[in-house]
Amino acid sequence: MDVDDAADRQQRWEQRIEVPLFVASLLFLGGYTVVVLAHDAPVLQNLALALTLLMWLIFALDYAVRLKLSGEGLRFVRTHWLDTVVVVLPLLRPVRMVRAYNAVQRRRGEPRLSLHARVIAYASMSAVLLGYSSALAVYQQERSAPGSTIRTFGDSLWWACATLTTVGYGDVTPVTPLGRVIAVVLMGCGLALLGAVTGSFSSWLLQVFAREDEKRSPGN
Structure with missing residues (x-):
């Protein structure tokens, strides 16, 4: 029963957080673009860097919450290795949008x-x-x-x-x-x-x- 409750709580959290994570991925990609390309505008670059760090905190918070809700402890790191890699490697965070898009489509019923x-x-x-x-x-x-x-x-x-x-x-x-x-x-x-x-x-x-x-x- 405890396992079922943990799975239900985790599923409810994932359903609530998918759209915010989609937006966070977009903002991360936009901020990272400015950080790299606006090297002649240090003020704008610093603002974009702060935005990317804030988005990373959102990813890290989501990962920590799902780790706690799963009740798996460190086993969660192995069973959800892709999520772990996405948190660790900034390069892969924009790809998180694909998963979020897929989840939103599933909530609308049968895929078209x-x-x-x-x-x-x-x-x-x-x-x-x-x-x-x-x-x-x-x-x-x-x-x-x-x-x-x-x-x-x-x-x-x-x-x-x-x-x-x-x-x-x-x-x-x-x-x-x-x-x-x-x-x-x-x-x-x-x-x-x-x-x-x-x-x-x-x-x-x-x-x-x-x-x-x-x-x-x-x-x-």
Whole structure:
């Protein structure tokens, strides 16, 4: 009974907090954008930094509340590893919007899109958010590094697109240690997202062909 009560309390909390977390993710991404790009406006940059720190506190508070409500103790860290990573790594916080969007759609009843379409839509949203966040983070690290080929935010966006799509032209590459760590994360996520989209699209095509074969079969 205690386990059921804990699960109910956690579910109610998650339902109440999803929309605020969606807004917090948007504000975090906007603030982080200003922090990175407005380096010639220190006052605006400091305000944006304060905003991003405030949004991080909201993420941390949500994580702490769900940790307590779960009653799992440190086991919660392992069973909810993605939430743990999102709190620790600023790069992944904007991707939290995809989960919040999914939760809001579920509350409106049955999803309007099929499973395959939802996978493709959510993977595409995640790719855009992750690519943009990575471009910001890499540009912040690389713009003044000696020997860097990523000198403008446009260069960083080009690099993020090439990395996410696994093309890897090699014309612009990160040279700083943190920039290369971000690159490795983006490569792994790019492969996973590309695989999800390709697999869902292929499965959808197979279902379409199967239905066409059933319509053409003599028994029908």
